[in-house]
Amino acid sequence: xxxxxxxxxxxxxxxxxxxxxxxxxxxxxxxxxxxxxxxxxxxxxxxxxxxxxxxxxxxxxxxxxxxxxxxxxxxxxxxxxxxxxxxxxxxxxxxxxxxxxxxxxxxxxxxxxxxxxxxxxxxxxxxxxxxxxxxxxxxxxxxxxxxxxxxxxxxxxxxxxxxxxxxxxxxxxxxxxxxxxxxxxxxxxxxxxxxxxxxxx
Numbered sequence: 001x002x003x004x005x006x007x008x009x010x011x012x013x014x015x016x017x018x019x020x021x022x023x024x025x026x027x028x029x030x031x032x033x034x035x036x037x038x039x040x041x042x043x044x045x046x047x048x049x050x051x052x053x054x055x056x057x058x059x060x061x062x063x064x065x066x067x068x069x070x071x072x073x074x075x076x077x078x079x080x081x082x083x084x085x086x087x088x089x090x091x092x093x094x095x096x097x098x099x100x101x102x103x104x105x106x107x108x109x110x111x112x113x114x115x116x117x118x119x120x121x122x123x124x125x126x127x128x129x130x131x132x133x134x135x136x137x138x139x140x141x142x143x144x145x146x147x148x149x150x151x152x153x154x155x156x157x158x159x160x161x162x163x164x165x166x167x168x169x170x171x172x173x174x175x176x177x178x179x180x181x182x183x184x185x186x187x188x189x190x191x192x193x194x195x196x197x198x199x200x201x
Contacts, residue, residue, distance in 0.1 A: 018047055022184050033060050051092035052184050058084035059101055065108040074112055081105050097186045099132040100145045125149060140174035141189045143167055165200035168193055
């Protein structure tokens with residue numbers, strides 16, 4: 001019993017403030033996304049050479065924006081997300097994970113109002129995915145996100161989306177072998193790929 005308590009306290013103490021903070025932020029994400037984003041931002045202020053906290057702070061805001069109906073709130077969230085993406089990019093340039101996030105931020109605007117933002121942002125989104133593929137064609141999130149964007153574009157123009165199902169299959173193969181660098185590195189997307197593939201079939 002004493003040994004167990006000792007080991008538990010040892011493990012607890014061996015966790016850095018960074019690890020504790022990140023775990024807490026991920027837990028909050030499920031119940032209070034905005035508070036999670038704020039906590040990621042506070043961690044980013046302390047971890048100035050780590051791109052992951054600003055990346056996640058931005059990701060929370062971007063994912064929230066896809067359900068936003070109010071233009072002012074959308075602008076507020078996405079402007080803040082862009083500042084955080086800029087911070088992450090300054091720390092880690094030519095990072096495919098951050099390029100995907102930047103493309104998602106633009107996509108949130110297109111999803112909100114395709115007529116206003118589609119023509120303006122579509123070339124930028126396509127260019128970001130092309131750049132990400134060039135850097136790491138085996139990153140499952142790059143393959144998945146590009147395929148999902150291509151499917152959406154095809155749908156918009158009344159074209160067949162079936163050819164992109166092969167890309168979703170490839171993303172799933174890549175997810176099967178993907179190992180994040182640390183427990184906090186991006187590892188999302190597999191469930192999304194499975195959902196899309198189910199629609200393909």
